[in-house]
Amino acid sequence: MYRLIIMCFRGQGTLNPLQRGARCLMRRYVTSVRSEDDIKKFIIDNTEIVSSQSLTPEISLRLFTPTCRFWTEKPELWPFPDPYWAIYWPGGQALARYLLNNPEVSGGRKVLDLGCGCGASAIAAKLTGASHVVANDTDPIAAVATKVNCELNNLEPLPCVTDNMIGSKPDDWDLILLGDMFYDEDLADRLHKWLQTCITTHGAQVLIGDPGRAQFESHDIRKLLHKLAHFELPDSVKEENYGLTNSTVWCYNYKPDL
Known part of the structure; x- marks a missing residue:
């Protein structure tokens, strides 16, 4: 089952050679699928x-389910x-649920959804009154999926950035959202450093949603987190x-040295 392989990748973090080989196979592109309209049609279909x-x-979100073709397709x-x-x-x-329950958290604020995936957290921020929301994911297909899901929820498509923002000069975000981003130790290390820069430079509030993955629970960042x-x-x-x-959200x- 293809979806099982994907879940294992996200859950385990570090890949063994067999998994890396499978991942390479899955990163083939079909040359006939090029435009955003083609990708949007593929997602909907x-x-x-x-x-x-x-x-x-x-x-509402467009997701894989057991009745979808690629749920069981060969990788x-x-x-x-x-x-x-x-x-x-x-x-x-959890992150999206928290925002919906507490609209004052994102209301009137400039919000970044880092590693947005399907865009649910960005959508929740916009639905609860954020003044400006940007969704970020290095996968351009995720950017199209986020736009599709915005339309599904009667929202204008949100700006979607596909550059790798981790390690870049931070913008003046009021709120940064990260859902299920601590699935890899190296990524967690880079996030830890960059988030500190965002807080030090612009005083950003950072909210993290995680279901208790081992890479997250064992990381040094856990010592600096408060459960919401x-x-x-x-x-x-x-x-x-x-x-x-x-x-958990x-x-x-993190409090920078003054």
């Missing part, structure tokens, strides 16, 4: 609209990079995430 089976039934036949954008990860679910909310995952999400039962309490 190969996903289903899902809302009720998550922590945020208010938000080498997948035409794009790993479709993280087609899965509503539990960390992102804790959610039990729906049964269907528990089944899909192989043992993960809850997801954390606030990054």
